[in-house]
Amino acid sequence: MSEFRLIIGNKHLSSWSLRAWLMIKRCKVKFSEIIVDLERQDVKAAILQLSPSGKVPALKHNDLLIWDSLSIGEYLAEVSPSAKLWPTDEAARAIARSVSNEMHSGFATLRKMMPFALFVQKDLPYSEELQGEIKRIEEIWLDCRSKFGQDGEFLFGDFSIADAMFAPVVLRFQTYGYKSDNRAVVDYCNAILAHPDLLEWLNSAKNN
Structure with missing residues (x-):
């Protein structure tokens, strides 16, 4: 199993999931996706089983869980500095x-x-x-x-x-x-x- 797991919503509906996904792709690391159907009636409960915010995206890295797209980006920038997710200047x-x-x-x-x-x-x-x-x-x-x-x-x-x-x-x-x-x-x-x-x-x- 990949040590990175990205929890996202439907790709045609979730703009925030897209943001995090583009960030991790930039890092060129292996990761798996956990997709939550945002149109299901119990979507909040379903996400809460995966992330305490009850929202997507969230990133699981080993035993660490990071939620919120910008926080995910900041974390990825730290663990994958070669990706240069932020400008060097x-x-x-x-x-x-x-x-x-x-x-x-x-x-x-x-x-x-x-x-x-x-x-x-x-x-x-x-x-x-x-x-x-x-x-x-x-x-x-x-x-x-x-x-x-x-x-x-x-x-x-x-x-x-x-x-x-x-x-x-x-x-x-x-x-x-x-x-x-x-x-x-x-x-x-x-x-x-x-x-x-x-x-x-x-x-x-x-x-x-």
């Missing part, structure tokens, strides 16, 4: 943590009005609050790319925790048909959508 790393935490704790309107759902097409909803959040997301992407992303396709050059945190937003934009007028934003979205690990998740999600 001190300033870039500080900003990467800032934008990751902003995504983690914010954008409630986007989550509510644009629920995560793969393989469907939905109309883009409208509210001033949602437009403001989309504008802020684009500002984050453009700022990170211009200041720290010159050496690669992602926010800080190489794929990092920050990209894992925003990858579900890119998929939401695709689901709801949102297309930015900014070429740099479009290029970043295309880079995320073409990432091999994301493509593997999407292929697996079709059968999950």
